[in-house]
Amino acid sequence: MLGSLLIANRGEIARRIIRTCRRLGIRTVAVYSEADAQAPFVREADQAVAIGPAPASESYLVGAKILEAALQSGAQAIHPGYGFLSENADFAEAVTAAGLIWVGPPPSSIRAMGLKDAAKKLMAEAGVPVTPGYMGDDQSEATLLAEAERIGFPVLIKAVAGGGGKGMRKVDAAKDFAAALTSCRREAKASFGDDHVLLETYATRPRHIEVQVFADSHGNAVHLYERDCSLQRRHQKVIEEAPAPGMTDEVREAVCQAAVRAALAVGYVGAGTIEFIADTTDGLKADRIWFMEMNTRLQVEHPVTEAITSQDLVEWQLRVASGEPLPLTQAEIPRRGHAIEARLYAENPHTGFLPSIGRLDHFRTPSDIRLDSAVEEGGVVTPFYDPMISKLIVHGPTRQAAAAKLAAACRAVEVYPVKTNAGFLARCLADPDFLSGAVDTGFIGERLASLLPPAEPSERVLQAAANEMVRRAGVPPALTGFRVNADPSFRVPLDHEGTRYTAQISPGAQPSALHVVVSGRDFIVFEDGEPYVLTLPRVEAGPEGSDGDGGVESSMPGLIIEVMVAVGDTVSKGAPLLVLEAMKMEHTLTAPFDGVVASLSVKKGDRVAEHVLLVKLDPSEVK
Template sequence: MIQSLLIANRGEIACRIIRTARAMGIRTVAVYSDADAQALHVRSADEAVHIGPSPVRESYLLGDRIIAAAQQTGAQAIHPGYGFLSENAEFAQAVIDAGLIWVGPNPSSITAMGLKDAAKQLMQDAGVPTTPGYLGADQSPAFLAAQADAIGYPVLIKAVAGGGGKGMRKVDAPADFADALASCQREAASSFGNDHVLLEKWVTNPRHIEVQVFGDTHGNVVHLFERDCSLQRRHQKVIEEAPAPGMDAATREAICSAAVRAAKAVDYVGAGTIEFIADGSEGLRADRIWFMEMNTRLQVEHPVTEEITGVDLVEWQLRVASGEPLPLAQDQLSINGHAMEARLYAEDPIKGFLPSIGRLDTFDLGEGCRIDTGVGQGAEISPFYDPMIAKMIAHGATRDDARETLAAALDDTAIWPLKTNAGFLVKALEHPDFVAARLDTGLIGREGDALMPPHHPEAEALADAAAALTPGGVLAGFRLNAPVRAEAPFLLDGETITIAFDPRGGEADPNHEDVLIAQAGQVWRLAPWRATGGAGGGASDGAILSPMPGRIIAVSVAAGDAVVKGQKLLTLEAMKMEHSLIAPFDGTVAELNASEGGQVSEGVLLAKIEKAEG
């Protein structure tokens, strides 16, 4: 058995691996960047090594530094977690060449499944059904456009080296293809260093079904059943569950057997996931489920599989990497109940899900769930990394039990001053289509407005908070027998609102400058009203401000240009995603303070649009 383990990752997954390793008596080594010097995974490990500055390309993506850290600390093995270098075959080989144990599949398996086009061809050869599309070497825009025409719209453009929703664009019409292709290739090159794409037929009523597989060095391969990851936003998973609702025994046997065949085709060792796209228009049917890709690593959503099988997948990884056979055979694995996982992010759904960066001064997650997190109260959510705060996982005897437990925990979550998607997740869990398991990957896109959390707390909560902030003298001048009611302006998250309230309703603290209101997973700050100054900064006055720190990757206009409402002005890359900044109304570019390649801070004036007369 491995005695000492370096975790080549950070945050939630590093803490998750450390937890299992400690239970197995394995010494752990963490690595960290400048931004993570005080991070929870650093404090949780037995030892920690600094590997570089905050940007991932200067720290967590530097394989030679990570290997050196393992050698320096006497670690026997390296676990890559997910993301970063977890599916990098060259790094895996370098770990092995350094005389260390790689906790993952053979580099040849990673290579075989790492490029989506080659993987699809391999699966076709192994008799695994694949979606119709184009996966050839010719990457010229004209040729790809012709292939898209032949496949038939809508089509999906996918980066061959992609993952996590990066480098993917749905295209509905030929006129949109060129711009979507260029954006997809640019994002793929930035995220993965490879701008090649493949094309797939867009499945009209798609469900995302994936199967957890596991292999060992003794030739054994098993599946641990399926997960449903259909609830997605922009191809990124939001809520995952296991098993898949509506999956009958025959269809489960067909899809899980196909997954095992796929794993055996590449002599797979360790934890992996075979992802399928299903046409759910007539329910889940074996003849309408097609292979999409294989993830040669542990998945973010692995806890739902652990909850329904009782298996610790990280423990299995460490045992298999140590040369042991799989702890259980296929006939020893079974499904127990239902599990759901929600990804809690520091982002503001009301502002287009922009990341919310800063310190977690208030950090209170609801009860009744398993919590996998890499942060705690006082931690910083950094602009350098994915803004996930925690994974909240509920298990119950039935799907409704798990869903209700998860919704209740998210409803009770209170985080401040950062914004989170907790309220959005509650709305999603309680949406009638989700409750009835009428699932497809477009649900959030269709129902987006209905899933938005409220902009303001309920009137009663506002009135109670206003009363708590009001000095006793507010009653001066009230007539006897008149209704005791006051109206006054307050600042709710900096926005001026008028609140009607009973000033006798609370005991005001003269030193109390604000009150936090927590409701439905949302938290607001109410403060006494005071005049505010400044240059404005909303798009309503034509000022285009940087919504977060990032890099300008495209400038689509010049000073003096005439623009129309909704026209793209700039493209900002931040948090590994592209964000388009658009004209708020018809007008002229009066000021332009951005250049391609420039780094910008949050709140910087990038452009100014003067409204067209008339």
């Protein structure tokens, strides 16, 4: 077994690798950029080395800096995690050339699977079913259009060096082909430095099925069953599960054995994922599942495979890299229950899922599930890296049980002020079609409107905020009965994103089950994974605090703590008249116009109910 390991990555995957290394007694070395200096993974590693400025292009993507850190720290091996340099064959070669162990596949395997067209040709030769399409060298627009018409629309244009949904366009008709091709090529050139494309038939009801494979340096190769990663938004995975819903033993055997053949065809060693696209128009059929690509690394969604097999895939990687044979044979690998993972992103569903950055003043997640998190409360989400901040993973005896548990976990997530997709995830998991297994890659797009969070706070949210305000202010129920024949309740005005709401408070109201966090004047109420920020409005005379002819009223119960005027005083518009303390906050009431104080019905120390006339101004008296 390895004695020391440098982790050439950051965030949750670095923490994940550190956990396994700590259990196995392996010393860990973290590398970090300036933006990650205070990150949890830096603190948790046995040693940490700074490698440069925040941009990944100046730190995590600079192989020379990673190698220098490994050599200076005395690390024996390098684990690339996923992303960054994990599928960079040149870096893998540099690692081994420096006398270090590369925890990953041989560079030749990475290169073989790096270009989609070459990989598909290789897979076809190995007897792995590939998606019908065109992978020719002739990249002229005329040839590509002719091939698209031969395949039949809709077709998919894909960058041969692509990944992560970039350089990919669906084309529904010949008239749209030229524009889509130009756009696809431009994006591919910018993202990968290569504008070559291939064409594939477009599956009408596509599902993304992938198989976890493992191979060692002794010629052994196994699979650890399949995952379904069909719930995607703009080709980015959102929710993953294992096993795939609706998968029969016959189809599983066919697709998993095809994955093993794919790994053997490229002389693979270590952890890898063979990705397939399935046309599920008539359900999952073995002859309608085609090879798409291979990810020559550990995947973000590997925890669901760990959950159903009870295996530690990072430990498997480290043992294989140490020269050991695979820990289990194919027949020994168990498969129990169902596991689902949801990716918690720092993004705002209300703004088209744009990334949300900033300090995590409040960050709470359920304690009864597996949480692979990049951050902690008080940490900062920066604009420099992927916005995924955590993965929530559950395992249950059935798919229904796992989905219910994960939906409840997502609803219990509390993050503020950074926005997240927690509520969005919960609604996906509770959707009837999801629960029935009717999933495909178009699932989210077709239901987006119903999956987005409600824009307005519910009555429960308003009530929870108002109850918390009253509780903190210590307002007794008797306070509500100051006026003769008054309704034994009072109203609390609340502002939410520029809109005024009113919550009715009644004596003896039951405490809310919703959690409320107070930050200054803000009352943050969490409901189903969504934070609602309710603010007690500043009480000033005018449309909200005056009767329009100079009468200044209290808009809520409170205590008069300061009186700045007396009857007969001349005041200017906006001048302070008195200070009302309500909900343990001070509210200065001001003059709505120039005038003279005609009457004053309160003095310092008086308690008042809502809608009590406090001051009356007479504009006609102004000299």
